[in-house]
Amino acid sequence: MKHLFLKTLRDVKTYWTQFLGVFFMTLISITIYAGMAVVGHGLDVSVEQYVNESNLADQWIYTTGITEEDMRRFENDEGIQEATYASRLRADVKGAQQFLELTALSNDTFMKSHLVDGEAYDPESSGLWLDSKFAQDNNLKPGDALIIKYEGFEKEFEIKGLVLNIEKMLFTGSNLLTIPDHKTFGYAFIGKESLNELIPLYPYTEMRLGNGQSLSDDTLESVLGDRFLFSEMREDKDFLEEVAKESNQMMKMSILFSLVFVLLSALTMYSSMSRLITNQRTIIGTMKALGIEAWKIKLHYGLYGVIIATIGSVCGLFLGPAIVPPILIGVKETYITLPYWHTVHHKSVYLIIAGLIFTCTFASIKNTRYLLKKAPAEILRNTHNMDVVLKKGLLERFDVFWSRLPNGLKWSLRDNSRNKVRFLMGVVGVVGGMVLLVAGLGVTKSIEHANEYIFTEQSTYSHISEIKMSRHYEEAFQDIGGEQEFCLMLQGTASKGDKRRNIAISAGENKGLLIYKDLDGNAINLDSGDVLITRKLAGQLAVDVGDVVKVDIKGIGEEELKVTKITSNISPQGIVMAKEKYEKYFADFMPNLLLTKDARLKDLEENGLTLFTATRDHQLRQANILAESVEAIMYILILASVVLVVVIIYTLSTLNYIERERDYATLRVLGFRKHEIRNILLNDSILTVLLGWIVGVFTAAKFLDIYLKVVSLDSVEWVAYLDGRILALATVIVVGVSFSVVFILSSRIRKIDLVASFKSVE
Numbered sequence: 001m002k003h004l005f006l007k008t009l010r011d012v013k014t015y016w017t018q019f020l021g022v023f024f025m026t027l028i029s030i031t032i033y034a035g036m037a038v039v040g041h042g043l044d045v046s047v048e049q050y051v052n053e054s055n056l057a058d059q060w061i062y063t064t065g066i067t068e069e070d071m072r073r074f075e076n077d078e079g080i081q082e083a084t085y086a087s088r089l090r091a092d093v094k095g096a097q098q099f100l101e102l103t104a105l106s107n108d109t110f111m112k113s114h115l116v117d118g119e120a121y122d123p124e125s126s127g128l129w130l131d132s133k134f135a136q137d138n139n140l141k142p143g144d145a146l147i148i149k150y151e152g153f154e155k156e157f158e159i160k161g162l163v164l165n166i167e168k169m170l171f172t173g174s175n176l177l178t179i180p181d182h183k184t185f186g187y188a189f190i191g192k193e194s195l196n197e198l199i200p201l202y203p204y205t206e207m208r209l210g211n212g213q214s215l216s217d218d219t220l221e222s223v224l225g226d227r228f229l230f231s232e233m234r235e236d237k238d239f240l241e242e243v244a245k246e247s248n249q250m251m252k253m254s255i256l257f258s259l260v261f262v263l264l265s266a267l268t269m270y271s272s273m274s275r276l277i278t279n280q281r282t283i284i285g286t287m288k289a290l291g292i293e294a295w296k297i298k299l300h301y302g303l304y305g306v307i308i309a310t311i312g313s314v315c316g317l318f319l320g321p322a323i324v325p326p327i328l329i330g331v332k333e334t335y336i337t338l339p340y341w342h343t344v345h346h347k348s349v350y351l352i353i354a355g356l357i358f359t360c361t362f363a364s365i366k367n368t369r370y371l372l373k374k375a376p377a378e379i380l381r382n383t384h385n386m387d388v389v390l391k392k393g394l395l396e397r398f399d400v401f402w403s404r405l406p407n408g409l410k411w412s413l414r415d416n417s418r419n420k421v422r423f424l425m426g427v428v429g430v431v432g433g434m435v436l437l438v439a440g441l442g443v444t445k446s447i448e449h450a451n452e453y454i455f456t457e458q459s460t461y462s463h464i465s466e467i468k469m470s471r472h473y474e475e476a477f478q479d480i481g482g483e484q485e486f487c488l489m490l491q492g493t494a495s496k497g498d499k500r501r502n503i504a505i506s507a508g509e510n511k512g513l514l515i516y517k518d519l520d521g522n523a524i525n526l527d528s529g530d531v532l533i534t535r536k537l538a539g540q541l542a543v544d545v546g547d548v549v550k551v552d553i554k555g556i557g558e559e560e561l562k563v564t565k566i567t568s569n570i571s572p573q574g575i576v577m578a579k580e581k582y583e584k585y586f587a588d589f590m591p592n593l594l595l596t597k598d599a600r601l602k603d604l605e606e607n608g609l610t611l612f613t614a615t616r617d618h619q620l621r622q623a624n625i626l627a628e629s630v631e632a633i634m635y636i637l638i639l640a641s642v643v644l645v646v647v648i649i650y651t652l653s654t655l656n657y658i659e660r661e662r663d664y665a666t667l668r669v670l671g672f673r674k675h676e677i678r679n680i681l682l683n684d685s686i687l688t689v690l691l692g693w694i695v696g697v698f699t700a701a702k703f704l705d706i707y708l709k710v711v712s713l714d715s716v717e718w719v720a721y722l723d724g725r726i727l728a729l730a731t732v733i734v735v736g737v738s739f740s741v742v743f744i745l746s747s748r749i750r751k752i753d754l755v756a757s758f759k760s761v762e
Contacts, residue, residue: 035324134186430692
């Protein structure tokens with residue numbers, strides 16, 4: 001065994017390029033998957049720790065007001081021993097265009113904040129605990145003072161501490177923003193007495209329960225009456241659901257893309273190890289003839305796969321978490337705010353490592369076992385498959401066409417017919433390269449195109465304003481001029497049968513500042529009786545025109561609505577209806593959004609009902625920044641794809657050359673010149689690349705479409721978008737790598753050892 005182990009080391013040295021190829025394929029596959037998986041799984045672990053640290057509530061209860069009598073009834077009649085009561089309002093910072101979501105707590109039992117700096121929260125204190133991100137962007141620290149204004153009232157607060165709160169993980173401050181603007185928007189916590197000093201007699205409006213306590217809606221209605229709006233359990237909370245979706249998206253992106261990596265690498269490694277063993281058949285025959293036991297020979301060649309795949313996997317296991325998370329977490333933290341983000345390996349990475357090692361080892365042992373079944377004399381004969389008798393191929397039957405082909409091309413066609421697996425593996429390498437590159441480049445382009453479509457094709461307004469809900473909205477804004485369109489956008493659910501989705505529910509006017517298009521791309525006229533459903537949501541719920549959908553709006557009510565049209569709008573995904581329809585089935589139309597065009601901006605911003613105004617261009621920039629989180633993943637995958645394509649094509653091409661070395665030597669003896677042999681090598685590469693490119697383009701387009709459907713969030717429909725530049729770039733890389741390898745290998749032709757190449761027995 002000692003001598004066989006030494007032979008293994010010598011073989012690694014002799015065939016170092018092939019072993020290096022297997023090493024890099026394993027390394028890249030594990031590096032990318034492990035690096036992305038630790039971020040996604042680490043997010044789950046970090047949020048779980050954050051939930052436990054904050055003692056997150058089990059139930060949230062929303063009302064228009066909770067009195068001292070209500071609290072006594074909850075405690076005495078319903079047995080509620082612990083509860084966190086809260087009041088929440090949106091206040092201004094005096095002297096600046098800045099806004100704070102101010103929350104007054106009775107205690108922080110079920111809403112503990114993570115302390116970043118300063119003192120721990122005290123509900124009896126007169127101070128304020130400020131969002132640390134807001135403080136960081138505005139150079140504020142504990143001990144500084146802020147003057148808070150709310151509807152004519154104002155009060156100065158001393159900053160006691162800087163905090164982060166789990167319920168604000170996705171806090172943006174405004175529904176118009178997709179990522180946080182920490183310079184303008186923040187949140188803060190105070191005690192109830194401090195709130196009363198700012199605004200006298202402001203009631204508690206929220207109630208949080210935990211430690212297994214909960215109240216039914218019927219009980220809440222019996223205690224609170226009409227003041228009860230709605231309640232939510234932990235599993236219903238948007239911030240937890242959205243973060244879970246982010247984690248799932250990252251895992252889906254890493255799994256689906258890495259699956260192509262791993263399958264392509266595994267297939268190539270299987271082929272590489274199989275062909276390396278086949279090239280050792282004379283040595284295997286010699287060892288068997290010398291009486292070396294079969295199990296020792298199998299173990300010897302099994303080590304081929306174990307050693308290289310294990311080294312590559314272990315290196316990838318350490319390299320991935322060191323390279324990928326700093327890039328990915330840095331981008332994700334632009335809109336997910338956590339006090340910590342752990343990187344934790346997902347158990348699936350160990351299964352993939354085991355699969356790759358098994359693939360390499362199985363390929364080695366399988367081919368060794370196949371050879372060992374034969375007698376030594378049979379093993380030592382025919383190492384190059386030259387006694388395979390072929391029938392005439394389809395092209396050869398057309399003598400007029402076949403006779404006109406160059407001899408080099410004829411040789412390539414016949415050789416590929418004799419060695420179909422070898423030719424097929426070359427094609428698979430090119431197809432895989434096209435799929436990885438086109439999909440990687442196509443995802444980023446598709447997201448950019450989706451954002452452009454949302455804010456240019458679906459929208460024509462110049463400004464969008466978040467406004468206070470009022471029945472007198474038309475009178476309040478009648479003097480700002482320009483085009484105006486009021487809209488009400490609420491969160492709710494849509495369901496049909498056992499299928500249910502969280503959606504955006506919109507009610508508005510049909511004045512052309514928001515455009516809805518049908519499935520043929522034609523503009524939809526939103527009539528008073530219309531109920532529109534977006535295409536993606538319709539597919540998720542299996543809904544068509546004429547079907548009835550149950551729509552539930554939080555705090556307002558639930559109704560069954562008949563779908564009249566399907567819109568191809570890609571965001572937001574949900575239900576759209578005219579304001580007349582909303583008023584008929586739900587409540588009075590009191591918009592919370594105002595779309596304007598050519599309005600007087602100063603009058604708009606100074607209006608008493610205006611909360612915040614953003615331009616359409618600003619929304620597009622924010623959407624593009626959010627898209628960068630996905631693009632960052634894709635850039636990593638694209639880079640890895642390029643490296644993997646180079647490794648796969650080089651490894652397969654090198655193995656092809658080694659197997660054909662005897663054939664090239666024969667051609668040289670027969671009088672073929674070196675440039676003619678190089679042309680044969682080039683012709684063979686052209687055949688492989690051409691077929692691989694044709695199959696690869698169609699496969700890549702289909703994979704891109706599937707990939708986008710799998711990884712996109714429920715709130716948006718990403719549609720595959722490919723243009724000529726993407727195909728051209730992917731083609732240049734794949735074809736360039738293929739032909740570069742050909743020219744590198746062709747330089748070996750003049751160095752062929754003619755004597756050694758014709759040896760059939762060593």
